[in-house]
Amino acid sequence: MIxxxxxxxxxxxxxxxxxKAPNRQPDPPAELYAPGVESxxxxxxxxxxxxxxxxxxxxxxxxxGSLTDPGEQAKLWTSCEMAWLQHxxxxxxxxxxxxEAGDSILLSPLDRSISxxxxxFMNKTxxxxxxxxxxxxxxxxxxxxxxxxxxxxxxYYRYVSRYYLDDGxxxxxxxxxxxxxxxxxxxxxxxxxxxxxVIAHEMTHGVLGHLPIPVWLNEGIAVNTEQRLCPPxxxxxxxxxxxxxxxxxxxxxEIQEFWSGKSFLRTDDGNTLSYDLARILVSQFSSDWESFRxxxxxxxxxxxxxxxxxxxxxxxxxxxxxxxxxxxxxxxxTPDLDAWHExxxxxxx
Numbered sequence: 001m002i003x004x005x006x007x008x009x010x011x012x013x014x015x016x017x018x019x020k021a022p023n024r025q026p027d028p029p030a031e032l033y034a035p036g037v038e039s040x041x042x043x044x045x046x047x048x049x050x051x052x053x054x055x056x057x058x059x060x061x062x063x064x065g066s067l068t069d070p071g072e073q074a075k076l077w078t079s080c081e082m083a084w085l086q087h088x089x090x091x092x093x094x095x096x097x098x099x100e101a102g103d104s105i106l107l108s109p110l111d112r113s114i115s116x117x118x119x120x121f122m123n124k125t126x127x128x129x130x131x132x133x134x135x136x137x138x139x140x141x142x143x144x145x146x147x148x149x150x151x152x153x154x155x156y157y158r159y160v161s162r163y164y165l166d167d168g169x170x171x172x173x174x175x176x177x178x179x180x181x182x183x184x185x186x187x188x189x190x191x192x193x194x195x196x197x198v199i200a201h202e203m204t205h206g207v208l209g210h211l212p213i214p215v216w217l218n219e220g221i222a223v224n225t226e227q228r229l230c231p232p233x234x235x236x237x238x239x240x241x242x243x244x245x246x247x248x249x250x251x252x253x254e255i256q257e258f259w260s261g262k263s264f265l266r267t268d269d270g271n272t273l274s275y276d277l278a279r280i281l282v283s284q285f286s287s288d289w290e291s292f293r294x295x296x297x298x299x300x301x302x303x304x305x306x307x308x309x310x311x312x313x314x315x316x317x318x319x320x321x322x323x324x325x326x327x328x329x330x331x332x333x334t335p336d337l338d339a340w341h342e343x344x345x346x347x348x349x
Contacts, residue, residue, distance in 0.1 A: 025097050028086040034076050037066045042083050050158040053087040055080070057181030074141070081105070081144055081182055088148070092155065100144075108149035109189065118195060122147060125200050128229055129207055133221070136296045137207035145203065146184035156188045174198050177205035201226040214301040214344060215261030216274070220282030221296070223275055242276060247325055249273050252332030252339075255321060259304035259335040260344045280324060285313055301344045304335035 030043040040063045045056040060080050067073050082098070085107050089096045095109040101119040103126065108115060122145050130137050150156040160176050175187035175198040185202040187195065204222040211218075237245070249269060250258075257263035263274040286292040295312040299305035309317050318334030327333070 025089060026086060028090055029083050032063075032076070032079055032083060034063075034067060034072065037063070042080070043087075046087060048091075049162050052091055052159055053084065054162075055084050055181065060181075078144060081146065084182060085146070085148075092151075095151070104145040104147070106147050106149070108147075109151045110149060118147070118149075118199075121196060122199055122203070125196075125203055125229065126207075129200070129204055129225060132225055132228065133204070133207060135293055136211070138210045139207060140183070143183060145206070146182070147199065148184060148186045149189055150186065151189050153188060153190070156186065160186060175202050177202040177209070179205075179209040183209060197226045197230040197232070200229045211296065211299070212301055213296060213299045214259070214304045215264055216258060216278045217282065217296065217299055217305055219264060219275055220278035220280075223279040224282050224286070227279075242273075245269060246273055246277065250277075250321075250325060255318070255333050256336055256339040259306075259317070260340040260342070261301070262340075262342075277321070277324075281320065284320070285309075285315075303337065304344065306335045 028043070030041070032040045032042050034040075040060070042055070042060075045059045046053045047056070048054070064073050064076055064080070067076065082105070085098055085105065089098055089107055092107075092109075096107060097109075099106045099108070099112070099115040099119060101116065102123040104119045104122040106115050106119050106122075108118075110118065126139065126145060130139055148159075150159065160173075160178070163176070163178055163180060174194055175185060177183070177185050183206055185199070185206065187198050187202075201222045204225040205218060208218055208221060235242075250273070254263060254270060257266075257270070258274055258277060263270050265271070266274070285295065291312055291314075295305070295308050298308035298312060300308065304317065306317050309315050309320075316330070316334055318332075319330050322328075322330040322333050332339075
């Protein structure tokens, strides 16, 4: 953490050199080329949503599928990622630029010193997450870690709005993992004071993206991993105060929102309490790692992981939550698909 913070304050000489260095960025490509196949008219497959370019990733995948060499496919996928990011850079404005190091790419308006420090932290964090979640994490062999830092709230929320499943008001977020088309992470420049935990949290979502797990499990793993890698400062509420808040909030209606994932999109205390309850459950269940591993690999969002919990943990999810809140009556606490009234949420942030 200290090394990361020090890197945010370069020397005066470095500042002067940085100011003199031109911010040269390549023009976004209109076409992409590969040996032995027709070129791909990349620009023609862009649509603009809320003023941001969105590629037809299905068409991109089909073009890559015409290649037989896996190494060439990997190389071309990275070219497609960079082509999209170059078009997005132009849409965002001249203050944005692309920076790359190791397996990570950053699109941001940040000073070069901060950009390089952030990329270094991203690469280090992926390795640490892989060690912690070694047998449930999947690190893509030929996809980059992509972080987009938006300059302000307006640009950030215009961008992420298309990835919410419903219209309406949603809780403020510091970052989000987007696993549609090209997997990437987004955050806001104003939240750079919290950039380390945001990166750790969102990159954890990234290595879990291959699993059809429920939101509560995804978020619980992400929060626990984030706190292990980036210990949080003194919390706003004591453990006793948080427990009292849980007791006041959760009922059978609210707990069904939790199992379906809907409560994580609330704009009231239910949002914070959902993340905390997910953290508590994962912390308890993961004490026996082998059983927890089997649970995670078998869990399905369609029943909130209830079947897998019975098979691998030997617990009823509803009874487990009721026990935390010291409730003897567990009726209505077990995941009940009929009570959700809609498909389970799959947005994890």
